[in-house]
Amino acid sequence: MSRIQISQGRIIDPANKIDHVGSVYIADGKIVSVLSEPDGFRPDRTIDASDRIICPGFIDLSTRLREPGQSRKATFASETRAAASAGITAMCLQPDTVPVIDTPAVAELVKDIAEKAGYAQIYPIAALSQKLEGTELSNMLSLMQAGCIAVGNANQPVRNLLILRRAMEYAASHDLLLMFRPNDYWLGNNGCAHEGVFATRYGLPSIPEAAETIAVAQCLELAELTGCRVHFGQLSGKRSVIRIHQAKKYGLDVSADVAMHQLHLTENDIAPFDSAYHVLPPLRTEEDKEYLRQGLAGGTINSICSDHQPHDIDAKLGAFPETEPGMSTLETLLPLMLSLVAHRAITLTQGIAALTEKPAQILRLRSGALTPGFSADVCVFDPELTWQVNQDNWQSQGVNTPFWGQTLKGRVTHTLQGGRIIHELEQGAGHMPGHGLRA
Numbered sequence: 048m049s050r051i052q053i054s055q056g057r058i059i060d061p062a063n064k065i066d067h068v069g070s071v072y073i074a075d076g077k078i079v080s081v082l083s084e085p086d087g088f089r090p091d092r093t094i095d096a097s098d099r100i101i102c103p104g105f106i107d108l109s110t111r112l113r114e115p116g117q118s119r120k121a122t123f124a125s126e127t128r129a130a131a132s133a134g135i136t137a138m139c140l141q142p143d144t145v146p147v148i149d150t151p152a153v154a155e156l157v158k159d160i161a162e163k164a165g166y167a168q169i170y171p172i173a174a175l176s177q178k179l180e181g182t183e184l185s186n187m188l189s190l191m192q193a194g195c196i197a198v199g200n201a202n203q204p205v206r207n208l209l210i211l212r213r214a215m216e217y218a219a220s221h222d223l224l225l226m227f228r229p230n231d232y233w234l235g236n237n238g239c240a241h242e243g244v245f246a247t248r249y250g251l252p253s254i255p256e257a258a259e260t261i262a263v264a265q266c267l268e269l270a271e272l273t274g275c276r277v278h279f280g281q282l283s284g285k286r287s288v289i290r291i292h293q294a295k296k297y298g299l300d301v302s303a304d305v306a307m308h309q310l311h312l313t314e315n316d317i318a319p320f321d322s323a324y325h326v327l328p329p330l331r332t333e334e335d336k337e338y339l340r341q342g343l344a345g346g347t348i349n350s351i352c353s354d355h356q357p358h359d360i361d362a363k364l365g366a367f368p369e370t371e372p373g374m375s376t377l378e379t380l381l382p383l384m385l386s387l388v389a390h391r392a393i394t395l396t397q398g399i400a401a402l403t404e405k406p407a408q409i410l411r412l413r414s415g416a417l418t419p420g421f422s423a424d425v426c427v428f429d430p431e432l433t434w435q436v437n438q439d440n441w442q443s444q445g446v447n448t449p450f451w452g453q454t455l456k457g458r459v460t461h462t463l464q465g466g467r468i469i470h471e472l473e474q475g476a477g478h479m480p481g482h483g484l485r486a
Contacts, residue, residue, distance in 0.1 A: 049091040050074045051466065053427060056096025058082070060103060061400035062407075062416035071101055073423040076466035081417050092468075094461055096427050102399045103415050104136025104424035104464065105380065106406040108226070108304050108352040109280055111373070112138075112169070113444075114160055115153070116145025121357040121444040127166035129377045129442035131470035134426030134459040135353075137168035137414065139226075142179065143201035149174040149185045151193035158194050168424075168464060170196035170410070172226055175214050179203040184214055188221050196410055197224040197278070202327055202372075204232035208265060215275035224410070228280045229262035229287070230328070239368040241329040245314040252368055254329055256284040263287050267294050270301060278409055279303040281354050283328035285338035292347040302409050303347065305339050306354035307383045308374055310392070312336075312449065322363040322370035323449040326354075340392040343401060350405040351398075353380050357445020375445035378436075382455035385430055389456075423466035432458040 051073040058081060059066050069082040072090075079085050107130070113121035130138060140157060142148040148157065154171050161169040173190035175198050177183045187198050198218055205211045218225050238254035240246040246253035263279060267290060270277045279291060282305050291303050308326065313333050317324040324330060342348040356373025363370050384398040393401075407415025414424055434440050435454045462470035 049466075050089065051092045051094065051423075051463070052088070052090035053094045053096050053101055053425065053461070056099045056101040056427060058101045058417065059396060059399050060417040061396050062103070062404040063418060065417070066396060071417060071425065073425070073463070073466050076423055078417050078419050078421050078423050080419055094427065098431075099427050099429050099460060102426050103403040103417055104426050104462065105134050105402040106137045106410070106412070106415055107135050107355070107377070107380070108139050108350055108406050108409070109141060109306070110138045110353060110355040110377070111141050111143070111357070113357060114144070115156055120359045120362065123160050123164035123166065123169070125442065125444040126355070126357065126377065127164045130166070131462045131464070132442050132459060133377045133380050134428060134462050135377060135380070136424035136426070136462065136464045137170065137412070139196060139410070140169055140171045141201045142172050142174040142199055143203065147174045147178050148172065148190070148195065149177050149179070151189050154190055154193040154195050166464070166469070170194075172197050172199040174198070175200045175205070175225070176210060181205045181207055181210055184210070184217060187214075187217055187223055191221070191223060197226045199226035199280070200228060202228055202230065204230045204235065204262070206232045208269070211266070212269050212273065215269050215273040215277075219273045219275040222276070224276050224278055226278045226280050227266050229259050229266060229282075231258045231262045234258035234261065239325055239329065239372070240317070241314045241331045243314050243332060245317050249319060249367075256286060256331060256335070259284050259328055260286040260290060263290050267299065267301070270294075270299055276300045281306045281309070281328060281352065282339065282348065283309050283331050283335065285335045288338045288342035288347055292342070295347065302349045304350040304352045304406075305343060305348050306376070307351050307380055308354070308376060310336065310339055310343070310351070310387060311383055316449070320367055321449070322365075322367055323374065323447055323451070325367055325370050325372050326374055327372040340387070344393045344397060349401070349409060351384065351401045353377050357443050358447045359445070363447050373447065374449070375443045375447050377443060378441060379448065379450055379455065381428060381459060382457040385457040423463055425461075425463040426459060427461040428457060428459045430457050432456070434458050
């Protein structure tokens with residue numbers, strides 16, 4: 048494999064507490080050295096990173112790539128291109144594929160598709176129960192041996208708490224990570240918007256914040272009972288942040304993430320009847336958004352994920368409640384993180400840590416850092432480069448984003464996965480006209 052020098056960029060590596068201008072040296076797919084040039088190093092390729100930032104490749108804790116089973120919406124080929132263009136070098140795939148990732152055969156199929164797409168680091172999450180129906184446990188240990196990185200329930204509520212308890216006991220006995228998306232089935236009541244001003248004004252079936260917080264509270268009780276290691280995915284409300292903070296304070300082995308769009312959008316931003324804003328959990332209040340930001344800045348929320356869910360046009364047509372929830376979000380991950388930094392919600396180091404070091408810690412991966420000997424998963428980005436979200440710049444097959452047509456600031460110029468360049472921005476790309484991102 049080639050030797051690569053990424054030279055004279057601002058290196059930000061939160062895991063190793065590095066924030067310094069210099070070079071990164073790569074050979075045989077591994078990080079060889081950071082800042083100091085190894086003896087006799089002769090690069091085959093030099094990437095000039097002047098006025099750019101060099102950081103570890105991003106790790107996304109929640110994605111849906113629509114394969115296997117729904118390739119009309121997206122494919123591994125299209126979505127891994129989008130991920131590479133966004134600086135993402137590893138992704139966790141939610142188990143609600145078709146068929147569900149509830150057998151080793153499906154987990155191996157996912158790995159095969161990823162390999163054919165030329166993007167090795169897709170980590171399937173095993174279904175907590177067979178077909179995600181919440182009635183019979185999956186064979187979690189076999190699924191982990193087949194390459195799954197954790198077990199989870201995707202967006203499916205676990206209606207029977209005894210089943211959840213048994214799953215957590217099983218996971219704890221094998222030291223498996225449970226990735227839990229809190230959602231009480233009965234309180235959720237097939238709603239499509241937050242139980243608040245917007246839902247009331249337009250007569251939409253709604254989801255109270257309690258549907259999330261009650262599920263969080265129940266899972267925390269069971270985590271204490273079973274000793275299971277739990278990661279709470281895609282939190283959306285103030286009281287969830289408070290409960291996770293209390294649980295950490297009292298020593299429970301729990302972590303949490305938030306989807307990037309929840310840190311920027313609220314029910315007040317929803318354009319009437321625009322299904323691009325239909326997500327689960329729903330966009331909540333300004334107070335919830337501020338608590339999520341504070342939770343991230345204070346460390347209660349460990350990580351940011353994209354919660355990428357590409358859809359075809361048909362899935363987003365029709366009345367708001369009849370459309371399918373989800374946004375296409377991989378390519379807006381970096382600029383929206385930089386927007387949080389610009390608005391002083393977090394520091395740049397915190398933002399990069401939430402996309403690199405922290406998810407690697409949660410998953411117990413030897414990555415998320417520019418440590419010598421680690422796989423050379425590297426992102427190089429220009430924080431000042433502006434670009435417009437449009438058909439010319441968009442890689443994902445799903446165009447279901449509320450940021451369509453907006454001009455965003457910050458763009459990835461190079462992405463390396465295992466020392467291989469999987470994305471390189473064409474010279475001259477960027478600086479597109481348009482209006483800026485709202486605060």
